[in-house]
Amino acid sequence: MEFSRRDTLAMGLGAAALTVLPFQVNAAAADDFIAEFTGGADLGEGGLTLTAPEIAENGNTVPVSVEAEGAEAIMLLAMGNPTPGVATFTFGELAGSQSASTRIRLAGTQDVVAIAKMADGSFVKAGQTVKVTIGGCGG
Amino acid sequence: MISRRDFLQVSMAATAMLGGSAYGSWGRLAAQQKLTQDQLLEFDTFGNVSLIHITDIHAQLKPIYFREPSINLGVGPALGQVPHVTGADFRKMYGIEDGSASAYALTYDDFTSLARGYGKVGGMDRVATVINAIRAERPDALLLDGGDTWHGSYTCHHTQGQDVVNVMNALKPDAMTFHWEFTLGSDRVQEVVDGLPFAALGANIFDAEWDEPSENFEAYKMFERGGAKIAVVGQAFPYMPIANPRWMFPEYSFGIRDERMQEVVDEARAEGAELVVLLSHNGFDVDKKMASRVKGIDVILSGHTHDAVPEPVLVGETIIVASGSNGKFVSRVDLDVRDGRMMGFRHKLIPILSDVIEPDKEVAAVIDAQRAPYKDQLEEVIGRTDDDSLLYRRGNFNGTWDDLICDALLSEREADIAMSPGVRWGPSILPDQDITREDIWNVTSMSYGEAYRTEMTGEFIHVVLEDVADNLFNVDPYYQQGGDMVRVGGLGYKIDITKPQGSRISDMTLLKTGEAIDPAKNYVVAGWASVNEGTEGPQIMDVVEDHIKKLGTVTVTPRDNVKVVGA
Numbered sequence: 001m002e003f004s005r006r007d008t009l010a011m012g013l014g015a016a017a018l019t020v021l022p023f024q025v026n027a028a029a030a031d032d033f034i035a036e037f038t039g040g041a042d043l044g045e046g047g048l049t050l051t052a053p054e055i056a057e058n059g060n061t062v063p064v065s066v067e068a069e070g071a072e073a074i075m076l077l078a079m080g081n082p083t084p085g086v087a088t089f090t091f092g093e094l095a096g097s098q099s100a101s102t103r104i105r106l107a108g109t110q111d112v113v114a115i116a117k118m119a120d121g122s123f124v125k126a127g128q129t130v131k132v133t134i135g136g137c138g139g
Numbered sequence: 140m141i142s143r144r145d146f147l148q149v150s151m152a153a154t155a156m157l158g159g160s161a162y163g164s165w166g167r168l169a170a171q172q173k174l175t176q177d178q179l180l181e182f183d184t185f186g187n188v189s190l191i192h193i194t195d196i197h198a199q200l201k202p203i204y205f206r207e208p209s210i211n212l213g214v215g216p217a218l219g220q221v222p223h224v225t226g227a228d229f230r231k232m233y234g235i236e237d238g239s240a241s242a243y244a245l246t247y248d249d250f251t252s253l254a255r256g257y258g259k260v261g262g263m264d265r266v267a268t269v270i271n272a273i274r275a276e277r278p279d280a281l282l283l284d285g286g287d288t289w290h291g292s293y294t295c296h297h298t299q300g301q302d303v304v305n306v307m308n309a310l311k312p313d314a315m316t317f318h319w320e321f322t323l324g325s326d327r328v329q330e331v332v333d334g335l336p337f338a339a340l341g342a343n344i345f346d347a348e349w350d351e352p353s354e355n356f357e358a359y360k361m362f363e364r365g366g367a368k369i370a371v372v373g374q375a376f377p378y379m380p381i382a383n384p385r386w387m388f389p390e391y392s393f394g395i396r397d398e399r400m401q402e403v404v405d406e407a408r409a410e411g412a413e414l415v416v417l418l419s420h421n422g423f424d425v426d427k428k429m430a431s432r433v434k435g436i437d438v439i440l441s442g443h444t445h446d447a448v449p450e451p452v453l454v455g456e457t458i459i460v461a462s463g464s465n466g467k468f469v470s471r472v473d474l475d476v477r478d479g480r481m482m483g484f485r486h487k488l489i490p491i492l493s494d495v496i497e498p499d500k501e502v503a504a505v506i507d508a509q510r511a512p513y514k515d516q517l518e519e520v521i522g523r524t525d526d527d528s529l530l531y532r533r534g535n536f537n538g539t540w541d542d543l544i545c546d547a548l549l550s551e552r553e554a555d556i557a558m559s560p561g562v563r564w565g566p567s568i569l570p571d572q573d574i575t576r577e578d579i580w581n582v583t584s585m586s587y588g589e590a591y592r593t594e595m596t597g598e599f600i601h602v603v604l605e606d607v608a609d610n611l612f613n614v615d616p617y618y619q620q621g622g623d624m625v626r627v628g629g630l631g632y633k634i635d636i637t638k639p640q641g642s643r644i645s646d647m648t649l650l651k652t653g654e655a656i657d658p659a660k661n662y663v664v665a666g667w668a669s670v671n672e673g674t675e676g677p678q679i680m681d682v683v684e685d686h687i688k689k690l691g692t693v694t695v696t697p698r699d700n701v702k703v704v705g706a
Contacts, residue, residue, distance in 0.1 A: 053394045054617040057380040063350045063392075101350070109640075131618050134606045135381040136560060136625075136670045 030077055030084040030113075037075045037088070037115060043125040048074070048116045050126040059106045059132035067099035068116035068124065074100065075117075079127075080110025108132050143480065144456055150483040151453055174240055176496050180272050185485035186475030187365030189277040190416060191270055194285025194442035195464035195564070197319070198295035198303045199581070200506045202259035202493035203566035205465050207447065208534035209247045212706050213424070214636055215614030222423050222446035222461065233449045244467070244490035245447055251529050254569055258494035261466030263306050264506055265491050267499035269469050270310055277473070279364045282312045283371060285442030285462070286420045289331070290319035291564050293580035294513050299327050302509035304335075309505045314338040314360055318376035318383075318420045318443065322586045325388040329355060340373020340418060342403045347392040358403045361410065367476040369414045370407035372436075374400065374429075376420040376443055378620045384587050386672040395425065395617055397432050404435040413479045416440065423448075423461055424616035430454035437481040438472060443621065445533065445563040449488050458484060465566060467491055517577040522687035528695045530568035532582060535611065536703065537626040539695040540565055540582050544679070545628025547686030552592045552676075554665035555649060556600065556630045561607070561623030562668075574687055576680075583667075583680045590667040590676040598658035601644060604632060609640035630656070630700065637705035650700060 034043075048068040056062045066074045066089070076086040089100040104112070113127040213223030224232055226246050235241040243253035244260065273280050288307060289300030300323050307315075314337055320328055332339045332355065342358035345351060352358060359372040377395045379388070404415055417436050419426050422443040430439055431454055439459045447463030451472075462470040468488055475483040510517060524530060532538040537545070541559050548557035565582035568574055595603070603625070610620035624634075631648040647656035656662070667679040687693060 051398060054615075055378055055381055055620055057347075057378075057385065057392055057394070129618070131609075131613075133381060133610060133620060134603060135620070136607070136622075136668065 030079045033075070033077055033085050034115060037117070038123045041123050043115065043123050045124055045126070047118070048114060048124045048126045050112065050114045050128055052112050052128050052130050054129075055131045055133060056106060059108070061103045062106055062130060063101065063103050064112060065099065065101040066114045066116075067097070068118070069098055070119050071098040071116040072119055073117045074098070075115045076102070076104070077113045077115070078104055078106055078110060079113055081105075081107050106130060106132050143482070146482050147453055147456060147458065147484070150485065151450070174492065174495050176268075179489055179492065179495055180269060182273075182276070182471060182473070182487055183485065184276050185473035186483065188367055188369065188414065188474040188476050189273060189280035190438065190440065190470075190472040190474070191273055191280050191282045192285065192440040192460060192462045192470040192472065193266060193282075193466070193468075194420075194440070194462050195287040195445050196263070196284075196303070196466050197287055197291030197464065197564040198289065198300075198584075199261055199291065199465045199566065200263045200294075200303065200306055200509070202262035202265070203465060203581070204254050204569055205260055205467050206250045206529070206531040206533060206567040207245060207247050210534045210536060210703070210706075212535055212612070212636055212703070214612045217424050217616070221448055221452055222444065240490065240492060241449075244492070245449065250531070250567070251569055254567075257492055260493055261491050262493045262498060263310070263466055264498035264503035265493050265496040266466055266469055267310055267502035268496050269489055269491065271499060273471055281314075281362060281364060281369065281371065281416075282310065283416070283418045283440055284312045284315035285418055285440060286315055286317045286375065287319045287442065287464075287564070288315065290322060291581065291584055293517055293577050293584060294509055296580065296584045296586070297513060298509070299323055300331060304331055305509060306502065306505050308336060309502050312337045313362065314340050314371050314373065314418060316340050316373035316375050316418050316420050316442075317344075318379060321379055321388045321391070322383050324586070325390050328388070332356070338371070338373075340371065341375035342372055342400055343377060343393050343396045344375050345392040345394070347390055350392060352399070353391060359407050361407070361412065365476065367413045368411045369416060369476070370410070370412035371416045371418055372400070372403055372407065374417060374419040374421055376621065377425070382621050382670075384670045384672065387586070395421070395429070397429065400429065400433045401435075404433060408435055414438070414474065414476045414481050419443075422616070422619070422621055423459070424619065426459050427452065427454050428616050430457035430459060438474070438484075440470070447488060451484070451486050458486075460486060462488065464564065517575065519576045520573045521576055521579060521684050522574045522690055523692050524568055524570050524572050524574065525692050525694045526571050528570050528693055530574075530693070530695065532565040532567075533563055535561075535623050536701045537698065539697060540567075541626035542628065542698055543687075543693060543695055544583070544683055545626060547683045548590060548665040548667070549628050551682045551686055552590060552665035553663070554592060554629070555651065555662045556664045557628035558603075558664060558666035559626040559628070560668040561611070561625050563623060574693065576684065579683050579687065580680055583683055585668060587669065587674065588667055588679040589669065589674045590665060590679045590682045591669055591674050592663065592665045592676060594661045595664045596658065597647070597656040597660050597662065600630070600656065600662065600664070601647060601658065604644045604647075605641055608634060608636075608643045612636045612643065613640070627700070631702075632700075633702040633704065635705045636703065646702070
C-alpha cells in the first residue's frame with residue numbers, strides 16, 4: 001500500500017486516548033471509614049481471604065471477592081478512590097457461607113482492603129495492591 | 140532419609156556436568172565443518188518420560204539470525220539471577236568458552252562474526268528433525284508448545300495464522316497454550332482451536348462476564364506415558380487484555396490466579412497424576428514466584444520472556460525450564476517418574492544451528508507450500524545494511540531495529556518523539572545483508588499495527604514512561620505486565636531501575652533541540668501498536684518500508700539516549 005505524506009499525516013489523529021494520570025490518595029477518608037466500622041478496635045490478620053487481580057484488566061470494573069468463615073460482616077474499601085467505601089456485606093445466622101463477590105471501579109493503582117467483623121467481636125484485615133496501568137508493549 | 144529435593148539437586152549437579160561437556164566443548168570452529176548433528180542431539184536417555192518444549196516461535200518457519208540480549212536487568216530478588224545474566228557473566232556462569240557455538244547461541248558478544256561462522260538458527264524443518272530424533276529414542280515423548288506461535292510474520296498475518304498452524308500440525312504437538320494468538324481476534328482463535336488435533340490449554344482463560352473458567356479451553360489434559368499418568372496444565376499469558384488490545388478478545392479474562400492454579404493442580408493430583416507439568420506463558424520471574432506459591436507442580440516449561448536457559452532452575456521441588464524463542468532452541472527433559480512422583484531429571488537445551496541440523500524433508504515441503512503464494516512479496520529487497528550495522532531488538536531498552544523503526548516514525552510521520560513497543564520478538568539482520576519485506580514484517584507484524592500521530596504534554600510522556608517502567612521493574616514479578624521498556628526516538632532520558640513508580644525517569648531531553656522536556660508543553664508523538672480501539676494511521680510495516688526504501692543503505696549504531704542507573 002502506498003501512502004502519500006499528506007495522507008499519512010492526516011490519518012494519525014486521535015490515537016492515544018490515554019486517561020491514566022497520577023492522582024492523590026485520600027488516606028484520611030479511608031481511615032475514617034475503618035474507624036467507623038471497627039470502633040477503633042485493633043485489626044488482626046488471618047481467616048479473611050481477599051481475591052483481586054494484581055493488575056486490573058479494566059480499572060472501571062475490577063472483580064473482587066472476600067471470604068471469612070464465621071464473619072458477621074465484611075467491609076470492602078478502595079483506599080485510593082475519592083470515596084473509599086465500596087460495600088459492607090452483612091451475613092445473618094442462616095447464611096450458607098460468609099463470602100461475596102463484586103466488581104469495583106478503581107481511580108488508579110491503589111490498595112484494596114477488606115475488614116471482617118468476626119463472631120467474637122474481633123476484627124481482621126486483608127489487603128492487596130491492584131495496579132491500574134496504561135498497558136501496551138506486551139512482550 | 141533422602142528428601143525428594145535432594146534427588147532433584149543430584150539431577151541438577153548432573154545437568155551442570157552434562158551442560159559443561161555438552162556446551163563448553165563445542166569449540167571455536169565453524170559449525171558446518173566441525174560440529175555435527177549427532178553432537179547437538181547427544182543425550183543419554185533417562186527415566187521413563189520425555190518432554191519436548193518449544194515456545195515463542197513467533198511464526199518463524201525458516202532459519203533466521205537471532206541475537207540474545209546485551210541488557211536484561213532483574214530487580215529485587217531477581218537481581219543478578221537467571222535469566223537476568225547476559226554476555227560474559229552468562230558464559231562464566233555456565234562454563235561456556237568464548238567464541239564457541241554455545242557462546243553464539245546464548246550470548247550477544249561478537250554476534251556478527253560468530254553468526255558468519257556458525258550460520259543461521261531455527262527453521263521448523265530443523266526443529267522437526269530434532270523432534271523426530273527424540274521420538275526415535277522415546278516414541279511417546281510429549282511435544283508441548285508454549286504459545287506465541289501464530290504471530291509474527293508476513294505469511295502468518297496474511298493467512299490469519301493458518302501457515303503456522305499447518306506446519307505445527309505436521310510436527311504433531313500434544314498441547315499448547317496462548318498469548319499473541321488472541322490478537323487474531325477471539326473468533327479466529329476459536330475457529331483454529333476447534334480444528335486443532337491436540338489440546339488447547341489455559342487454566343487461567345476465564346469468561347470475562349462471569350469471571351469463571353472458560354468452557355472453550357481445557358485447564359489441563361491427562362496423558363499416560365512411560366507407564367505414568369501425566370497432567371499437562373496450561374497457563375496463558377496473564378496480562379493479555381492489558382498488554383494487547385482487550386477489544387480483540389472481549390469475551391475473555393486472564394490473570395495470574397494462583398488460587399485457580401492450586402485448585403487445578405490439586406484436581407489433577409486427585410485424578411491420579413503422578414507428574415504435573417505446567418506449560419506456561421507466564422514469563423520466567425512470574426513462573427519462579429508461582430513455583431514458590433503453588434504446591435505440587437513438578438516441571439514448569441516457561442515461555443513468554445524468550446529466555447534461553449542452559450540448566451533448569453530449581454524452586455522448592457519444581458524445576459523451571461526455559462527454551463528461548465523464534466525456533467532457536469528445543470528443550471528435551473527426561474524424567475524419572477515412579478512411585479507416583481518425579482524422582483529425577485536430565486535436561487538439554489538444544490540450539491537449532493540450521494547449518495548443522497538436516498532439515499526434515501516432509502516439513503520443509505509443508506513450509507514451502509505455505510510460502511509459495513507470497514514468494515515475490517516476501518523476497519522483495521527493500522534496502523540493505525551497511526558494513527557495520529547489525530539490526531537487533533532483544534533487550535530491556537532500544538535495540539538498533541527499534542532505533543530504525545523510531546527513525547521511520549519521526550521522519551515519515553513528522554514527529555518530535557517516537558514510541559515503539561518493547562516486544563521481545565524479531566530476528567536480527569547482519570551487516571551487509573539485504574533487508575527484504577519479510578524481514579521488515581518479522582519485526583513489525585501485528586493485527587493492530589496502525590502508526591498513530593498525536594500530541595502529548597511533557598508531563599504525560601513522563602507518566603507513560605513511568606507506567607511502562609513499573610511494568611518492567613516492579614520488584615514483585617506479579618506486578619510486571621510482561622513487556623520490555625517502550626522504545627523511544629527523538630527523546631533522551633535517565634532511568635533508575637531501583638526507584639519506585641513515579642521517580643524512576645528523569646532528565647528527559649528533546650534530542651533535536653537538546654532542550655529539557657517541558658511538562659506543560661505539547662509534543663508531537665508518533666507510535667504504533669496502541670491497545671486503544673479505533674487507532675488510526677498507516678500500517679507500521681509500510682512506514683518502515685517507505686523509510687528504508689528512501690535510505691537505500693541503512694546505517695545504525697547503538698545509541699546512548701537512555702542512561703540506565705541502579706543496574
